[in-house]
Amino acid sequence: MVDTLLIPGPIVISENVQKALGTPSVSHTCPEFVAVFSRTLQNTRKVFRAHPTEGQPFVLAGSGTLGWDVAASNLIKPDEKALVISTGFFSDSFADCLRLYGADVDKIDAPLGGVVSPDEVEKALKKTKYRLITFTHVDTSTAVLNDIKQYAELVHRVSPETFIIVDGVCSVGCEELQFDKWGIDFTLTASQKALGAPPGLCVAVISQRALDFALSDDTPTRSFFGSLKRWSPVMKAYETGKGAYFATPAVQLVNSLDVALQEILQEGLEKRWAAHKKTSDWFKGKLTQELGLKLVSEPEVSAHGLTAVYVDDPPKVSSFLKQNGVVIAGGIHKQIASKYIRIGHMGVSAVDPKLNHIPRAYELIKQALQ
């Protein structure tokens, strides 16, 4: 019997996603795979709500972290200014990545569990010219949800030429994200989060103006494997039904992502977002109201794909759940790492009530605390 995996990624994959994974190797340039990869890229646009023809989707063998490298090494030049709006561990790591590739990074830290006020962002944007600003839509360390729509409007109003970069890990597929309508320039996620595929793929979309910047001769590329100059023609070829080569794609992982994206789109994004919200609201309500627990994230800025909640003895709770076949995650935010647990509720675990994953996790937490 396999444990029920309720960490904030990897998540439980559907039967059909698993079937698409366990397939024979095929040539990365054969017509059958080109058709799969083409559909995967087109559906990536749809799941990000990106423009149907402008800009570009990318699906790369690698972890979500590779998406930070892509942004940091292609969308800003060395010594240019970047502003990182930090809501935890992952925002801070993105800042480290930007610095490594030569960006001059300013960082505004949210209070633990909260968000940075729009006023503070506005003040910073008015004071300094930034090439790019980064937001972590959902910081997986704190379960804080940023209001990307509101921030994006602000950036467009105050500093319209600044690229808006959104780390969409634990958001794309479970939180509302409107890449095109909100005017976002780059969003990345990882296959094993709310997309519901296995780990091993970085999935990203870039806007046309950010792509033009990256492809310009004036922009020095600082990563080889993450080079948009190298990948852009390859992804363009695949999306339009032709094979091309820079580095071999992870064929079976792309097969499984293809199925996962189709499942999301068949259900419909709005329905998907609503189902995650419903599951999350129910779970957080029970934990706080019935068990009297305190969330790490402030209630009004809490994510819907995971819950971070303080408990007295996290290892005890986690191991009790593990003994009962449910795997959850520990804390990762350095200030409070030993004081809380994280439960993921993305993908099938959130949208398929028949599985009973989250009610079961709740009951087990309740038992563990008694």
Added chain:
Amino acid sequence: MVDTLLIPGPIVISENVQKALGTPSVSHTCPEFVAVFSRTLQNTRKVFRAHPTEGQPFVLAGSGTLGWDVAASNLIKPDEKALVISTGFFSDSFADCLRLYGADVDKIDAPLGGVVSPDEVEKALKKTKYRLITFTHVDTSTAVLNDIKQYAELVHRVSPETFIIVDGVCSVGCEELQFDKWGIDFTLTASQKALGAPPGLCVAVISQRALDFALSDDTPTRSFFGSLKRWSPVMKAYETGKGAYFATPAVQLVNSLDVALQEILQEGLEKRWAAHKKTSDWFKGKLTQELGLKLVSEPEVSAHGLTAVYVDDPPKVSSFLKQNGVVIAGGIHKQIASKYIRIGHMGVSAVDPKLNHIPRAYELIKQALQ
């Protein structure tokens, strides 16, 4: 009916490797997966014939290409000299990667289908102090096999402090490679080559002295996702049976690589190398002697995991084989790309005669040419 895949990677995977791939997601830090990853890393040492405790193995989500980034961004400082011994397309791309990360690259080009003479390498090493020298054990564009043992002896004699970097794509698992005994400092390969796993993992081993260099405060890391400073403690933890985090590993791909490596080691490396040689010798013999075809690689420096052979009408031959359920690859070396075909014979296709893959490919090529 799935086509028989005879390109120089991805290759046909065994049934058990495929089964290990199509498995549910599990936590990347749960004891079960840590045990799998630990064994995978230990077996990586064995398959590379690396030291059992010194140096370090790495298994990263990404393509083989990522291994070039790791070498170029960790094992040489900006403006230091690198010497690339080029036997084709892939050696040249490695040189591009080194340049991108700031190395001052000298390149010696072999004649098409041949190798660079040791005398020339010796002359270059005596004239200039190089931080590293790269060899492509098997250049997948030409099927040329470099004599790494001979070159390594030469480097150790003439310039012992120069790091020896071996691109082991299409070599590790099918050609003799003695990482430790020959004193190699870094070798990379991709999971979908002679290791017999699906694509999506970069598999590499680094020597202790090269690791010390990479981890030194004096060596600036120029890649975030490919940073040895970031990955080294994580791989060390996994190898010794503890979970750790930098970026999420591709859990199911690691499961399948684990099985693939066990299959290689159960058979024994010497047997495996011999089986590849036998299949290759038979195939090349038939193509040249019975069909009168000419190999791209000179006979005495021909690889054993693939064959590159000139034919009059490559697209006609390839599509005839495809119609008969066998997929081969076209040319990729820019000087002759439209003039030859490439047939991979790695892994089960080379070592399991019952599958009849290579004799069947030979018969089909013969028919296509008639």
